[in-house]
Amino acid sequence: MQIKRVIYIFYYLRELDKAKFRKFLHAAKTNSNKSSIGIYFDIIYSSFKYNISILDYFYFRFFNLNKQERSKWAGTGYMYEYQLQMNPKGAREVLENKIKFLNRFTAFVNRDFADINQVTADSNILSQMLSNPSGRLVLKGSRGQVGKEVEVIKSIEYTPEKLIQKMKSKGYDLVEEYVVQHPALMELSPSGLNTVRIFTQLSSDKVDILGARLRVSVNSPVDNMAAGNLAAPVDIESGIVTGPGVYSDITKTDSSVHPITGQPIINFQIPFWHKVVEMVKEAATLCPENKSIGWDIAITAAGPELIEGNHNWCKLLWQLPVKQGLKSELEKYL
Numbered sequence: 001m002q003i004k005r006v007i008y009i010f011y012y013l014r015e016l017d018k019a020k021f022r023k024f025l026h027a028a029k030t031n032s033n034k035s036s037i038g039i040y041f042d043i044i045y046s047s048f049k050y051n052i053s054i055l056d057y058f059y060f061r062f063f064n065l066n067k068q069e070r071s072k073w074a075g076t077g078y079m080y081e082y083q084l085q086m087n088p089k090g091a092r093e094v095l096e097n098k099i100k101f102l103n104r105f106t107a108f109v110n111r112d113f114a115d116i117n118q119v120t121a122d123s124n125i126l127s128q129m130l131s132n133p134s135g136r137l138v139l140k141g142s143r144g145q146v147g148k149e150v151e152v153i154k155s156i157e158y159t160p161e162k163l164i165q166k167m168k169s170k171g172y173d174l175v176e177e178y179v180v181q182h183p184a185l186m187e188l189s190p191s192g193l194n195t196v197r198i199f200t201q202l203s204s205d206k207v208d209i210l211g212a213r214l215r216v217s218v219n220s221p222v223d224n225m226a227a228g229n230l231a232a233p234v235d236i237e238s239g240i241v242t243g244p245g246v247y248s249d250i251t252k253t254d255s256s257v258h259p260i261t262g263q264p265i266i267n268f269q270i271p272f273w274h275k276v277v278e279m280v281k282e283a284a285t286l287c288p289e290n291k292s293i294g295w296d297i298a299i300t301a302a303g304p305e306l307i308e309g310n311h312n313w314c315k316l317l318w319q320l321p322v323k324q325g326l327k328s329e330l331e332k333y334l
Helices: 002-015 018-032 036-050 054-059 076-086 098-104 116-121 124-130 160-170 183-188 273-285 315-322 327-331
Strands: 113-115 136-140 150-154 174-177 196-203 206-216 230-233 292-300 303-310
Touching (some): 002 036, 002 054, 002 076, 018 036, 018 054, 036 054, 076 292, 098 174, 098 303, 113 116, 113 124, 116 124, 116 174, 124 160, 136 160, 150 160, 196 273, 206 273, 206 315, 230 315, 273 292
Antiparallel strands (some): 113 174, 136 150, 136 174, 196 206, 196 292, 292 303
């Protein structure tokens, strides 16, 4: 195990966002009265002891936690190993590839979509998609992660030929009809599609829900926390937001109201909640080869629809909004 943790450390160092590290280090020193050297050693110790990454140390605010509190958090290394066991590499393709995902879960998808091969072979498909009521389309890389390789375009600016050229030049291999979100979510934050993330776990013959979060865009076309947006905890029974929106950036404060629109985040009622829960439970049974999935759901005026499913769902989105480590919730499934 220790050899594996050493390998992880080198991986974390290689992938480290150095500017973010310096920013978080300064914040940690200010909030803990620890020295830089003390924090460096504590990070290395914590990475080995608690199987966390370098940045996890800051995200989870380990600089202010005791050993018992630290042991409750599921970090990068732990999640990698857990999700690898629950969602084996050979089974993940349906979740990693957005095109295969849409084709598998088409019963829960109301928007039109097509891949680059389809639109190249028949430009009439794009003609129809360009005339959709929203006036917009979403271009994606089928294997893009955390909102990367996503671009929203205005239909009026493109012909089918021009759009195909753009997709090929930018490496987009999937085009989707833009999802117009429910008016209540539009009022909360109109800059991007605000989705619900629900974490499901297959256990024997039933689907357990590990948690639900509302992702709220902040002047952003995407709603991922990694892009600087908010996430708030949602009561599983009622679909009501129970706490403020939080950032993954430890230098930012929580938001009880949206920082741009001023709309309340706490007590926000997610529309069609019982249909949302019903849908993800049914979807989870259609993908039994993957036992632990983070589902992204859009809410429209007509009801919920699936956007995507994630085999490597985010530990930050799961734990930070409730301000506690939830590792024990996973250990009972091992």
